[in-house]
Amino acid sequence: MEVLLSVNAQAADVAEEARQRLINSITVYETTFAPEEVVVVRAPGRVNLIGEHTDYNGFPVMPMAISRDMLIVAGASKDNVISFANVIPSFQGGSFTIERNIPPYQGGDWGNYIKSATQGLIDFWGTEEGLQGLKMVIDGNVPLASGLSSSAAFTVAAAEAILAINGRTIDPVVLAEVMAKSDHYVGMASGGMDQSISILGQAGKCLKIDFYPIRTKLVTLPKEADILVCHSRVKAAKAGNARVAYNMRTVECRIAYMLLHKLAGKAGAKEPTMLYDWFANETEGFDDALNKIETALVDEGYTVKMIADALGVSEEYAAKEVCLTKTGEVMPEPQGGFQVKKRARHVISEARRVEDSTALLNGDSENKAEAFGLLMDQSHASCRDDYEISCEELNALVEAGKAAGSYGSRLTGAGFGGCTVHLIPKGKGPEFIKKIHEAYYLPHDLDGYADNQYLFAPAQGAGKLF
Ligand code: NG1
Secondary structure, eight states: OHHHHHHHHHHHSHHHHHHHHHHHHHHHHHHHSOSOOOEEEEEEEEEEEEOOSOGGGTOOBEEEEEEEEEEEEEEEOSSSEEEEEESSTTSOOEEEEOOSSOOOOSTTOTHHHHHHHHHHHHHHHTOOTTOOOEEEEEEEOSOTTSSSOHHHHHHHHHHHHHHHHHTOOOOHHHHHHHHHHHGGGGTOOOOSHHHHHHHHOOTTOEEEEETTTTEEEEEOOOTTEEEEEEEOOOOOOTTTHHHHHHHHHHHHHHHHHHHHHHHHOOTTOOOOSSHHHHHHHHOSSHHHHHHHHHHHSOSSOBOHHHHHHHHTSOHHHIIIIISBOTTSOBOOOOTTOBOHHHHHHHHHHHHHHHHHHHHHHHSOOSOHHHHHHHHHHHHHHHHHHTSOOOOHHHHHHHHHHHHHTOSEEEEETTOSSSEEEEEEETTOHHHHHHHHIIIIITTTTOTTSSOSEEEEOOOOOOEEOO
């Protein structure tokens, strides 16, 4: 009963909830700062439908923006200081001066997302001169550490607030590039998916996004399907272990393209900087790439010595210059070695699934939902077995979705916890929510949360509301 009530509440009360959030944020603004003229901006979170851990390898993704977002009420400041507060008082507010190189707060401080947006814009303009300070109050309803990109929504909303207060504009695709880069400020060696979809999202559509440079294509979801997202309630905290595990995957992919280039690449081909370069310049397409991975790489984990020998470099060089993230962090050899072959196999097969999904969904075949669902299932298996980013809870949720009759179910986002996404028959949301509640939330003692499951339709990207 409670479950059904929460579904109806989701559908009927979205506008009322938005109104309440707005009133509350403006009230907090007036009590924290002063009653004065303000602007309101928002940036959505996202759910990725397929294409996991492909973005930083140069391959496409297929996300959609969601109705959960970060809302910022902002007013101009007379100086060059940015002050911020959150409607939730336990998120401590703060302030910092706008300067050419803004020193970060301690790792894990939420204020770093505002600093990262500010620094990204300053780097883009090449100067902080003429940039006016501002005061802002933030209200977010994207579940945190859930793989729905609350952090990107936050960074993008902060950038939108800075732009609005300063009366400046940046082309949305350029802003997506700028924000994707600025994420490195918080120590993530991520690709650009989250920032891009938060900025470029289109109501009613999902997007296929290519990178380097960012390019988008609208993709139509099957008309006979809805999207259900389920939160495992396992926190994939970016400030903690998930960051290390994520960055480790980026390093394993870097080792993969270096080895593949050296061992099976074409003589004279340009030095790759990511798996996509190797794929585009040194293979004949997906089948050939997967064959080369099978024959050129070994199944066991690679030690630093094995990498050094294969590349013909010293062990010291391999340890310090090869096993390195984009942000310059050296990854020590993990127990069991670097898992190079499995990671490369996932990235290439997942990239193929994104291409296949785009062609399928924008084509005119019958049974699109079944066919796309199958690709989602295959994606989950690859994320679980080859990329090893799933966990017992995510697998249980995926199984619960399949048992309830989903077309396709998979983890979404970085993994290590967070959410699953399910393609389900249209209009069957309440039925699925009830079944998954009984199969996963009750036995895991997680029925105390008000909202564990969300029915999302593709939402519009970030911008100024007024
Ligand atoms: P989330 O789920 O927001 O942690 C992360 C990366 C993406 C992408 C996915 C995996 C950040 C901010 N985002 O997403 O760029 O690589 O993992 O597909 O780190």
